[in-house]
Amino acid sequence: MLDSLFKPRAVALIGASTKELSIGNVIIKNLQRYNFTGQIYPINPKAPDIRGIKAYPTIYDVPGEVDVAHIVIPPQMVPQAVEDCGKKGVKNVIINTAGFKEMGTEGEALQNDFVERGKKYGVRIFGPNCQGIINTDPAYKAYCDFTFTYPKPGHISIVAQSGGVGAVIMQNLYDLDVGMRMYASNGNACDISIPEIIRYWGNDDETRVILLYVESLDDPKYFMDVAYEVAAKKPILAMNAGRTEEGAKAATSHTGGLAGGKATDLIFKKTGILAFNDAQEMCQAAVAFASQPIPKGNRVGMITNTGGPAIIATDELVDGGCEIPALSEKAISILKKTMFEAASINNPIDVVATAGAPQFRSAVDVMMDEEHIDSVYINFVTPPFVDCEAVAREFAEVSKQKRKPIICNYMTDKAQWTETTKILKDGGIPCYDFPGTAAKALVALCRYDALRSREKGQIKYFEDCSKREVENIITNVKDSGRNILSAQEVYNILDAYKIPSAGWKIASDIAGAVSAAEEIGFPVVIKADSPEVIHKSDVGGVAVNLKNADEVKSKAGEMKNKFSVKELNFFIQKYHSGGKELIIGAKQEAGLGHLLMFGMGGIYVEILKDVSFELAPVTTVEAMELLSSIKMAKLLKGFRGEKGVYIDGAVEIIERLSQLVTENPSIKELDLNPLLAFEDRIIVVDARISI
Amino acid sequence: MLDSLFKPRAVALIGASTKELSIGNVIIKNLQRYNFTGQIYPINPKAPDIRGIKAYPTIYDVPGEVDVAHIVIPPQMVPQAVEDCGKKGVKNVIINTAGFKEMGTEGEALQNDFVERGKKYGVRIFGPNCQGIINTDPAYKAYCDFTFTYPKPGHISIVAQSGGVGAVIMQNLYDLDVGMRMYASNGNACDISIPEIIRYWGNDDETRVILLYVESLDDPKYFMDVAYEVAAKKPILAMNAGRTEEGAKAATSHTGGLAGGKATDLIFKKTGILAFNDAQEMCQAAVAFASQPIPKGNRVGMITNTGGPAIIATDELVDGGCEIPALSEKAISILKKTMFEAASINNPIDVVATAGAPQFRSAVDVMMDEEHIDSVYINFVTPPFVDCEAVAREFAEVSKQKRKPIICNYMTDKAQWTETTKILKDGGIPCYDFPGTAAKALVALCRYDALRSREKGQIKYFEDCSKREVENIITNVKDSGRNILSAQEVYNILDAYKIPSAGWKIASDIAGAVSAAEEIGFPVVIKADSPEVIHKSDVGGVAVNLKNADEVKSKAGEMKNKFSVKELNFFIQKYHSGGKELIIGAKQEAGLGHLLMFGMGGIYVEILKDVSFELAPVTTVEAMELLSSIKMAKLLKGFRGEKGVYIDGAVEIIERLSQLVTENPSIKELDLNPLLAFEDRIIVVDARISI
DSSP states (O other): OOHHHHSOSEEEEETOOSOTTSHHHHHHHHHHHTTOSSEEEEEOSSOSEETTEEOBSSGGGOSSOOSEEEEOSOGGGHHHHHHHHHHHTOSEEEEOOOOSGGGOHHHHHHHHHHHHHHHHHTOEEEOSSOOEEEEOOTTTOEEESSOOOOOOBOSEEEEESSHHHHHHHHHHHHHTTOOBOEEEEOTTOSSSOHHHHHHHHHTOTTOOEEEEEESOBSSHHHHHHHHHHHHTTSOEEEEEOOOSHHHHHHHHHHHOOSBOHHHHHHHHHHHTOEEESOHHHHHHHHHHHHHSOOOSSSBEEEEESSHHHHHHHHHHHHHTTOBOOOOOHHHHHHHHHHSOTTOBOSSSEEOOTTOOHHHHHHHHHHHHHOTTOOEEEEEEEOOTTSOHHHHHHHHHHHHHTOSSOEEEEEESOTTTSHHHHHHHHHTTOOEESSHHHHHHHHHHHHHHHHHHHOOOOOOOOOTTOOHHHHHHHHHHHHHTTOSBOOHHHHHHHHHHTTOOBOOEEEESSHHHHHHHHHHHOSSEEEEEEOTTOOSGGGGTOEEEEEOSHHHHHHHHHHHHHHOOOSSOEEEEEEOOOOSEEEEEEEEEETTTEEEEEEEETTHHHHTTOOEEEEESSOOHHHHHHHHHTSTTHHHHHOBTTBOOOOHHHHHHHHHHHHHHHHHOTTOOEEEEEEEEEOSSOEEEOOEEEEO | OOHHHHSOSEEEEETOOSOTTSHHHHHHHHHHHTTOSSEEEEEOSSOSEETTEEOBSSGGGOSSOOSEEEEOSOGGGHHHHHHHHHHHTOSEEEEOOOOSGGGOHHHHHHHHHHHHHHHHHTOEEEOSSOOEEEEOOTTTOEEESSOOOOOOBOSEEEEESSHHHHHHHHHHHHHTTOOBOEEEEOTTOSSSOHHHHHHHHHTOTTOOEEEEEESOBSSHHHHHHHHHHHHTTSOEEEEEOOOSHHHHHHHHHHHOOSBOHHHHHHHHHHHTOEEESOHHHHHHHHHHHHHSOOOSSSBEEEEESSHHHHHHHHHHHHHTTOBOOOOOHHHHHHHHHHSOTTOBOSSSEEOOTTOOHHHHHHHHHHHHHOTTOOEEEEEEEOOTTSOHHHHHHHHHHHHHTOSSOEEEEEESOTTTSHHHHHHHHHTTOOEESSHHHHHHHHHHHHHHHHHHHOOOOOOOOOTTOOHHHHHHHHHHHHHTTOSBOOHHHHHHHHHHTTOOBOOEEEESSHHHHHHHHHHHOSSEEEEEEOTTOOSGGGGTOEEEEEOSHHHHHHHHHHHHHHOOOSSOEEEEEEOOOOSEEEEEEEEEETTTEEEEEEEETTHHHHTSOOEEEEESSOOHHHHHHHHHTSTTHHHHHOBTTBOOOOHHHHHHHHHHHHHHHHHOTTOOEEEEEEEEEOSSOEEEOOEEEEO
C-alpha cells in the first residue's frame, strides 16, 4: 500500500535551500503554496529556517515521524542519506537527484547501493531522477514535486515515466479546467514502480480514469498482471512513445527498459488499456472519460447549428470506426413538429443557427430515445442572437440523466460566454474547441467500448503435444554447444506439436537418399544436413523439385563432393508447389514471452510489410485476429471466385505454435517460412529454430 | 478589386433592429465594439436610432455614399432591397439572410432574381446565407459580420466556405494570441467568390499567409488559375472537408458545389496549396508560417531540457518525413565545452533540466551553424529553478536573425511564467502546448518547402497524335445515338494516339475471322462485336486463347448461332498472357477536366485499393509520380532479382492518354483495363470508352 507516500502527514526535504532558484527551495514553496495539510521539515545543516519554516540540521533532529523525505543533495551523498532515513524510520524517500543508472555504470553502482540500504531498513524509494508525487485530495494537498502546475481536485490520476510529458499532461488538464486526482512521475523507478502505482489507484475510489505515459516497461509480466486487474475496474488510457524506429531508439537510450514499441502496444490491447499516439488526444479523451458514461456501441447521433463542422466531425467519426445511422420514422415525425422550417431533419440534425433551447432540447431528446443511437455529438456555435445559456441548460439537464455520452464541440469566445461556459462545465459536458478534436474524444469512448466488450476467447490446450520431447531435443542442442537447430531437430519439434510439415526423412549416404526419396514420393527437395554447412541455399546445399531417383543421386553426389565435412547427412523432403505462401514466426521478448507474427509470404511481406503481431499465448479469437488483420486477409478467405485457404488449419497452427513457445521458453526464435496454404491443408515447407 | 468591400468607409444595415438578440442589432454592435473607423447607417422604417446611432427609414435616406450594405431582412424582400441598393449606388451588399439556393428551387429563383438585379446596377454581392467580412487594419477596423471573436491585427487572412469552421479558426488564432489580417465567409457565394477573395489577398502585402476552408469548388478551373498565381507569392494553407464517403456526402448536400473530395486535394497539390486534414493542425501551422522562414530542407535539429517530449517529437517528425541527422564533429566539440556534464550531446541535444541561458544559447547557435540542419525544434519546460526569462531572451535573439525556422514546444503555466511567455511571443517564436503539436507545425513548414521546391516538369506534347481522327469517331458515335464506343472505335482511338494495344482486326464473317486470326498470329481472342451484344463476357461473346484456325472457326460459329443480331462482326485480337496487369483510367470531373487513375490490376486494386490519382494534363514528372506512388511500385521497378516492367513505356502511355482526354473533352470515361506490362513493352489488352 502506498498510502504513506500519497497521503503523507509529514514531509522532510534533505537538501532544503534558501536559494529561490533551487529544487531544495521550490519543493518547500510548492508544499506551502498548495496548502499541504501536514508537517514540513526542511533539512539543512546551517540555515535556521527555510521560507519561514524551522529547519533541522539532520533528519535525526526532526521531532516527529516522517512519511516522505525528498532527497535533493548530490548523487554521491544519496546512499548515506537513505541510510539515515532508514535509521530515522522514514517510510518513503523521493530521490529527485539525478546522476544514477541513467548516467552509466558509476551511477548504477550508487543506485544499487542506496537500493540495498533502503531494503535493509524497509524504506520505500521513489525515483531517483524523478519529479515526485501530487495528491489533490483536500485532506492532504500533498505537492511533493518541483513542477509548477497546481491542479484542482478531480478524478483523473496521471503516472508518467517522463516528468516532462507528465507535466505537459497535467498542465493541459489544468488549462482545460479539468480536475486531477493524483500524479506520479518516478524517473528511474528503482523500487516503487509504475504497476504498483496503477494498482494503488485501482483501489482509489476517487480515481475514475488513469492516464499512463511509458517509453518502455521494466517488468512487462508484472505490468500485465496489474493491467488486467485494474483495467477491469476503470479505464486506463495510455501512450507509448517510440513508434518510429528513431523514436524507439531515443526511448531505449532514455530509459533502458525491456519491452518497448510494438510489444507494449500489444500488452495494452491484450490487457484492455486504451492506447493513444498523441498526448493531446489522450488528454482530450480523458476529459470525456472522467464525466461521461461509456457508449454501448459505435452509432453516433449528431446535432449541429452550423454545417461545416458537422462535415469535419463526420469525417473524423467515420475514420475512427463510428457510424452515423439514419433516424427512425418516429424520430423524424417528432422533429418535423419541433424544428424550424430551414432545419435539416436527418442525422446530423442541423437545427440551424437561429435554433434556441426548445429546438436543441428536442433534438437531444430524440437522440437519447433512438434505440439505435449510442452517443450524442453536438456542434454548438454560440450565435450572438440566441439565448445560449438556455440552450446550455438543456444540454446540462440531459447530460445529468447519464443515459448516453454527450460530447460537445463548443465554438465560442469563453471570455464573453462565461455563463454559458459555466453551465456546460457544471453539467459535466466535455467541451472541445474543434470539431475534429471533439470527434476524436468520442471515437476514444467508442474504441474503449469495443476494447472492453470484445470477446477474447479461450486459450486452447492441445493434449497431443509432447513438451518432453522438445525439451530433450533442446537439451541435446545445448549440450552440443549450438544455438541453431538442425533440420531434423526442427521438424522433430514440429512433429512433437503436430504442426503439419512436408514429409521428410534423413539419410546418411547417397543410396539412402535415393530410397528415402522413393519412400516419400517424387518430386523431392534435398538439403545438405550438417552443422558445418550454413546458408545452405547460397552454397549449393539445396536442390528442389527432383523428379526421379537419377536426379536425387546426381544432386546428392554433387553435394557429397562439394562439402568435405566430417558428417554429411541428407535431409529429403517432399517437394510441394502451388498454394499461397504464409509466414508464421515467434520471437522471444525479454521479460515478456513470445511475440507471434503472421503474414503472407513473398512480395506481400517484402513490399507491403503486411504482417500482424500478437503476444503468446493466444486464444482462438486472437489467433483468428492475427490472421484476419493483415491487409490481404480477403485473399486467404477466398476472393472473386478463387477458393480461399484452409483458415481453420492456419488458426490451429498458430495456436499450436503459441503452445510450443509458451511451454518451451528457451526457444528464442522460430520461423515457419514459408508454409504453403491450400484449400484443404496447410503445410510447413521450411522452418528454422534458434535457442 | 475588392477594396470597397474590405476597406469600407460607410456601412449600412438594411434590417437594423433594436432587439439585442437579433442579427440586425449584433452587426451594429460589432461595428461599434470593434471601433469601425467609417460611418454606420442603420436602416429601419420605424426606429429613430439603433444602439445610439441615427437610423434611416430607407437606404435612399442615407446622406452619404455606402460601400457595404448588410441585408438581414426576410428572403422574399431581398431582391427589392438589392434593387434599392443598386439605385442608391451602394457598391457591395452582404446578404446575411438565408433561405435561398441552399433551400431548393424556390430559394434558388429568389437568389437568381437578386443576382440579376445586382448585375443590372453593378452592385457586387457577398453571400447570401453568410457571415460577412472582417478587416483588422487599424485604418478600417471593419467588422461586417455577426460573429463574436474580435481579432487583433496580424498577417493571417482566413476565407471559409463554412461560417462555423471560419469562426472556429478565427477563435483559435485569437485564443493562441495570434493576430489576423482579414476574414471572409461568403456562404452561397453567388457573386463574389473564394478565388476572387484569394486573388485580392494575394495582392495585399500585409497578408502573409492565407487559410482556406472549402467543402467543394464551384468553378474548379478558375480556382486553379488563381491558386497557381497566389500560391507562387505566399503560402496558402487549406483544408478540404469530406475525405470519407459519408463526409463527402454531407459536404455535397451542404454546398452543391462541383469538385469535392479527391479532386480538390489534387488541385491543392498541383497548384502548390498545402493541404490539411485537421483544422486545429492548420491553425497551429499558420502560426509558424506567419512568423518563421520556410526551411530549406527536412533536416531538424532538436534541443530539449526533458527526455520524454523529445521522443514524442521524434516520432511525429519522422512520421512526417523529417530527418534528425547526427551532429558534425565540430558541433560536438563545441558542445562538449558548453554543456553540463549530464547533458546528452547528440541530436537531440538534451541540455538537461538545470540548463540556463548559456547552455541553451550554445545549443541553438550550434544548430544554426550546422550546414546539414534546416530547422530547429526546441522542447522547453520551464523549471522553477532556472532563470527562464534569460533563456527566452536567447531564443528571441536568435529567432530575429531569421536564419532557420525555430519552433518551440513550450511547457509551462503561462499564468505564472508571464514574462517568459511575453519574451518568446515578442520574439516571434511559435509556441505550442504539446511536443506532437509543435512537431506537426514544423512538419507543415517542411512539407511546404517540399511542395514549393518540387520539380514539376513539363507537359510533353506528342505531335504524332491525330485529334481529328478521334473527333471523327466521336462524332459518328454521337450521330448513331450511342454513348458507349465499339471495340473497333476504341482501338482506333488508341491507335490515333499511338497507345500500344494488342494487334486486332475486324471480320464480318467466320471465314474472315479465321483469316484475320492467321494474319495476327495465334493464339487469339475473338469477341462478338455488335452494339446489341453488351456485357459480352457474361453472355459468351468472348473466347480467349484460341490456338488455331479450327478453334476460331468453332467459337465464331457458336457466337453466330447464339447472337441473332442484325449486324454481327468479329473482333479478333492477339492473345497475350503473362506480364503484370496494370490499369490506367480517365474520368471527367465536372468543370475541371479529367482525373487520371493508375493502379496494378487484379487483387492489388480489388483488395488493396492500390491506386493513385492525378489531374490531366500531366507533366512527365507527374506521370512518373502517378506510377511511383502506388504501394506496389517496387514490384514494377523490379524486385528481388525479378526484372521490372517497361516503366518509360508506362509513363508515355499515361502522357498520351492525358493528351487524348485533354484534347477530346467529350470523352467521359476511358478505361485501359488491363494493360499487360512486360520488361520491354506494355500493351493494352482491353479497353472501354464512353462519351
